[in-house]
Amino acid sequence: MNLDDLFGIHEKALVLRSQRAEVLAANLANADTPGYKARDFDFNAVLKSEMESSSRMMTTDRRHIQAESGPVPPSQLLYRIPSQPSLDGNTVDTEREHVSFSTNAVEYQASLSFINSKISGIRKALKGE
Numbered sequence: 001m002n003l004d005d006l007f008g009i010h011e012k013a014l015v016l017r018s019q020r021a022e023v024l025a026a027n028l029a030n031a032d033t034p035g036y037k038a039r040d041f042d043f044n045a046v047l048k049s050e051m052e053s054s055s056r057m058m059t060t061d062r063r064h065i066q067a068e069s070g071p072v073p074p075s076q077l078l079y080r081i082p083s084q085p086s087l088d089g090n091t092v093d094t095e096r097e098h099v100s101f102s103t104n105a106v107e108y109q110a111s112l113s114f115i116n117s118k119i120s121g122i123r124k125a126l127k128g129e
Contacts, residue, residue: 006118010111012050016043016106019072024101025091028078034088038080038097041072043104 023039030036082091 004128005051006122007115009047009051010114013047013111014108016047016050016072017111020104021101021108023072023077024097024104027097028094028101031090031092031094031097033092033102036090036092038082038092039077040080041076046072046076073103 020041020043023041027036027038027040080091080093080096083093083096085091
């Protein structure tokens with residue numbers, strides 16, 4: 001039994017949703033920091049690339065250029081275009097960030113619920129229920 005087949009995209013979605021929550025929380029935490037530029041990433045594009053590519057670039061020598069690491073490489077983090085520019089150069093729109101954070105949390109819970117139901121079904125099958 002392959003776990004990728006069992007959980008589908010939800011396993012990778014949880015990791016990416018968690019990373020996105022961190023990015024959005026950093027935006028909210030820096031809402032009053034002059035010059036702070038709000039960041040985010042295109043969740044669907046990153047998930048699609050994760051599902052299509054099962055391998056990442058590896059280095060074989062410590063002198064090689066290090067591959068980007070983490071669930072979402074820094075090159076995938078984009079800057080938000082502000083809808084209303086701030087005089088101090090901060091691009092965080094707190095209302096937009098709160099909505100994005102809440103939506104991300106709901107979608108995280110949905111993937112978690114799906115995985116929990118799959119695990120519950122496996123437990124029942126193993127117990128013979």
